[in-house]
Amino acid sequence: MNHTPRSLGLRLVFLVLPLLVALFVSAVILLLLNQEPGEVLRQAWRGAFGNERRIASVLNYWIPLSFAAMGLVITFRAGLWNIGIEGQMIMGAVFATYIPLYVPLPPILTISLSLVLAATGGAIWAVLVGVLRNRFGVHEIFGGVALNAIAAGISLYLVRGPWALVGNNNQTPVFPRETWLPTISDRFGVSQLMLILLVIAVLSIIFLMGRSRWGLQLKATGRNRQSALLLGVSVRSVSLSAFILCGALAGIGGAHRVLHTYHYLLPNVAGGIGFLGLLVVMLSGFHAAIVPLVAYFMAALSAGSTRFQTLLRLDPSLIDVLQGILVLTYVLFSGIQDRFFPRIREGNEEMKKEITTNE
Amino acid sequence: MNEALINTLNSLVSNATPLVIAAIGETITERAGVINLSLNGSILLAAMVGFAAALATDTLLLGLGAAVIVGAVIATIIAFSTIQLRRDQVAVGFVLTLLAAKLADFLGQPLNSASGPSFSKQPIPLLADIPILGHIFFEHNILVYFSFVLVIGCWFWLFRTRPGLAHRAIGERPEAAYARGTSVNRMRYVYTAVGGGLVGLAGASYSLSIKIGWPSIISYNGDGWIALAIVIFAGWHPFRVLLGAYMLSALRAAASDIQKSSLNIPAELLNTGLPWILLIVTLILVNTGQIDRLLIALPARMRGRFQALLKSDAPAALGERFEAS
Amino acid sequence: MQIEIRHIHKRFGSIQANDDISIVFPAGRIVGILGENGAGKSTLMKILSGFQTPDEGEIWIDGQAENYRGPQAAIALGIGMLQQDPLDVPAMTVMDNFTYGAPGAFWLGHSHLREQIQSTSAKIGFDLSPDQMVNQLSIAQRQQLEIVRLLALGVRTLILDEPTTGISSDQKEQLFHTLMELAREEGMTILLVSHKLEDVITLCDEVIVLRAGKLVGQREMPTTKSELVHLMFGQQLTEERRNERDIAQSNIVLQLDDFTVETQRLSVEPITLSLHEGEVVGLAGLDGSGQQPFMRACTGLMKGAGGRLRLDGEDMLGRGYGEFRRAGVAFGAAGRLEEGLIAGLTLIEHVALSQASDHWMGVLDWQKAGAEMQTRISRYDIRGAGEDMIEALSGGNQQRLLISLLPEQPRLLVIEQPTRGLDVDSVRAIWGQLLARSEQGAAILFSSSDLDELVTYSDRILVFFEGRTHLIEDPSQTTVSDLGHAIGGAFDSVQGEHVRA
Secondary structure, eight states, X not given: OOOOOSSHHHHHHHHXXXXXXXXXXXXXXXXXXXXXXXHHHHHHHHHHHSSHHHHHHHHHHHHHHHHHHHHXXXXXHTTXXXXXXXXXXXXXXXXXXXXXXXXXXXXXXXXXXXXXXXXXXXXXXXXXXXXXXXXXXOOHHHHHHHHHHHHHHHHHHHHHTTXXXXXXXXXXXXXXXXXXXXXXXXXXXXXXXXXXXXXXXXXXXXXXXXXXXXXXXXXXXXHOHHHHHHTTOOHHHHHHHHHHHHHHHXXXXXXXXXXIIISSOOTTTTTTHHHHHHHHHXXXXXXXXXXXXXXXXXXXXXXXXXXXXXHHOOOHHHHHHHHHHHHHXXXXXXXXXXHHOGGGSSOOHHHHHHHHHTO | OOHHHHHHHHHHHHHHHHHHHHHXXXXXXXXXXXXXXXXXXXXXXXXXXXXXXXXXXXOHHHHHHHHHHHHHHHHHHHHIIIIISOOXXXXXXXXXXXXXXXXXXXXXXXXXXXXXXXXXXXXXXXXXXXXXXXXXXXXXXXXXXXXXXXXXXXHHHHHHBHHHHHHHHHHHOHHHHHHTTOOHHHHHHHHHHHHHHHHHHHHHHIIIIISOSSSGGGGGTTHHHHHHHHHHHTTTOHHHHHHHHHHHHHHHHHHHHHHHTTOSSOHHIIIIIHHHHHHHHHHHHHHTTHHHHHGGGSXXXXXXXXXXXXXXXXXXXXXXXXXXX | OOEEEEEEEEEETTEEEEEEEEEEEOTXXXXXXXXXXXXXXXXXXXXXXXXXXXXXXXXXXXXXXEOOOSHHHHHHTTEEEEOSSOOOOTTSBHHHHHHTTSOOOSBOOOHHHHHHHHHHHHHTTOOOOTTSBGGGSOHHHHHHHHHHHHHHTTOSEEEXXXXXXXXXXXXXXXXXXHHHHHHHHHOOEEEEEESOHHHHHHHOSEEEEEETTEEEEEEESSOOHHHHHHHHHSSOOOOOOOOOOXXXXXXXXXXXXXXXXXXXXXXXXXXXXXXXXXXXXXXXXXXXXXXXXXXXXXXXXXXXXXXXEEETTEEOTXXXXXXXXXXXXXXXXXXXXXXXXXXXXXXXHHHHHHOTTSOTTSBOOHHHHHHHHHHHHHHTTOOSOTTSBGGXXXXXXXXXXXXXXXXXXXXXXXXXXXXXXXXXXXXXXXXXXXXXXXXXXOEEEEEOSOHHHHHHHOSEEEEEETTEEEEESOGGGOOHHHHHHHHTTOGGGSOSEEOOO
């Protein structure tokens, strides 16, 4: 992620090539499973762009996924592995549930307050990871995994205990109809509010990363914390701010799940979207601008997994496997590319290392 | 001694066994300077494959063998992508942990709660007759005994043998190991694969001993991460790995006891949350050196000895690439 | 044993490190390999000791062409090398380090090796205790361990790379005595890589000089220092001395009163010191004597343990690096790419990052940063372009950039090892910039393991030994050799006073 190839053309080739190889490997696996890769692709395409309803279902998966993934772009830039993203989404969903369930307010207030609360909940959960790391030296991966489990425990407890729906211990009561997010149309059940928020988030993150001083400080912190500190970056605040922003975005993503997708809280509300977000960012080669596209592709696969089952008798969990293989192949192939065609890229690490150590 | 307590201790030892095996495997890998972050997924996949193989062949050993191979293959992918391809160990390990868990889900569906073979208890003659201790430690199945041998063997290997000296050196200072004629990267492959194989074995010991079958072991999902944390808590030392795994197992047992005694703590929170909270607290204690401070109460002479015992510096070259010029 | 190298070539990227070098090293002699940094002497020795393979050329040992790869193979042929930073495993005991690499059985049975380590070290006058952890040893002791280890492995040719950096005069005398005996009595070949003329003149029978990868001269000792300088640099260097200035009149920048620093391993005795505007104070001492935590405590990177620390009269004890920075303190760390510069960022990005005036929420002005970069590139003579990644620069240029990133008019500059590993041109350029800042009123605190550098540039020298300190008020009255004794703990050998309140 730290190379700057000479020409834009080469840069594109090297961006896209590992992606194509990853797709090819997935196709081979489908062939091995006696599936027609072309048919799967056609169905995925139809699912993704086929008709209004399908596009809407993909978008409804894409929105929370993109919120999470864009947040992760920030933490990755700061050199942080925010595996706690799943828990941050759950906490966002939990925080967003309270008002619709218990506080009767005008719909506009309910929705806006819920979103603010959701962002706060996600941010709190992320700050915990950050504080554990900054103050207590607990690596963010352990902090994140632990807080994921605790968040899952909390949502499980609420759903089964205080917020339980009588006679069903797997969900809360359904929210009142008027607190649901308004949609573009009945057939096209996508929340325009969330779409707009997402577009704003994507654009401002791309801008912040490339043009703001804060973005540069993030990058510096991610590359070399100690040097950044000595150059005057307050690395603790910078990495904490990365966690806060990522957590807030993940929280809004979690809110989308309860306020729009389900209209109630359930134990596994994040449904692995946070983890998928990590895969999306890796598959995008950590480039913010590509993330929404890759997220759309992944969302089309995930949202279409039940259709694959009915149409092609493909097991839905195969989609998860394919997504993992896609990213693994991408990571490995980009390694092969760097390793065996180093001259094409400008940053020939090896040579530079030799020169600097020899001085 | 109270018989119920002894029984509890007995099951505690057997329940901790997969954690012991997995954490020793990871200790072996990390002592060589490589981080295998795929533990959680590896354990699930190996558990599934191990159970399926045992079920299909009706041979427990083949089940174990299959699980070991699964763990070793995943670990080798990590070694290859980090040594040869210079990828980030965390990235590859994380993708693999997700992928392996998903694969286990997908491939394990036909098993769907089938009943299959499992390891039965084989008390060790004579040793099992020792009062109290005999029942706690020597009335188990063969996997538990293997974990004892593993811990002791690992300690001997690392601290009392010549290849073990080289093993530690490649994780501490690979340049020095290279200067002394050790093929650093080749040995890193070997130890990563061996460690991964043990992680696979840990998986099989869930599905063939602790909670027989698939997907019933899903309730232990997360143990891979716990094993990783135990390695840190243990300061990469085999005996402390054993201690850490037993302590965690004891806390789990205590948690379910508290729940039964109907104290007013929600079960969901206790079961899913408690081990993690403890884990975080332990890591905080280890990382901030608070444990050292607790030692101040001791007389100065003993303090030094305890400090050495509690020392938990990571292998200095953990996660670092090595390339001979 | 006699080693003959024929037509050795070695290239790293665009740099020709060794260019057609042929020499004979006869048995029983001590040969000095001289050359400034980057002349190719380390590369040549790494080739001899198996750490690197030549692109072309042959090595003949006792009349036979040998083609070997790897340090272990070189040791088997009798060639061992002591690296500048000894290649041992710090987290292990002396015993383990000695055992590892020596032939022996599967199990570690320590008894005969324990005897061997004690007898070998006794024979050459070293004192090593087998159960000590290597990370508790001084550099000199770690060198001794490596030498004993290599001797026990049957090495007949011993290569030493800059062994006198970071050790005291006493330790150096002991080392030289041992090397002399090994050559005279055991008939060993000793190759001493150094850029210090005094060392070579004291010890060697013969000297070869490399410049820009080529062998440019070979002389029997004794020879004159000026001839060696001429061979090394191709010209005469003028001795550098600082202008006399009266600093006692100027304002006090940093005032320390009974200031103490503590680390896990060491506590530094209370220090009382006033640092004036324009003053340069050098910190001397072996690694780990306390100067490093002291410097970091003076920048807020570490908390001082007690006493008072005032910057321009303001009490700063217990405050963080950010506040020190705002108060005009700048810090340059020894490891350039570890602490200071950021691999993966371009030069312009570094400049943009260091522009403290902009608010963090602000939008970056790349044009302004680019223009700023250009002025710095020309002012500091940095060879590189704004879009270059920092790791693509040579060490000298990295250090120049690092200096250029320091604030223009700091109150206090704290710099670790400002010129370590740099060639003569870079050293002069760096000091030019540092002294320019001091003339504008900055106080400078720097550490160095180069005693020459300390004596040349310091107005006063603070010597550290195991946490004790000693202030040399007038370095011009102090010789390098006296200073070398002082860093070994012999504070009597230099004038000055024990720094206490």
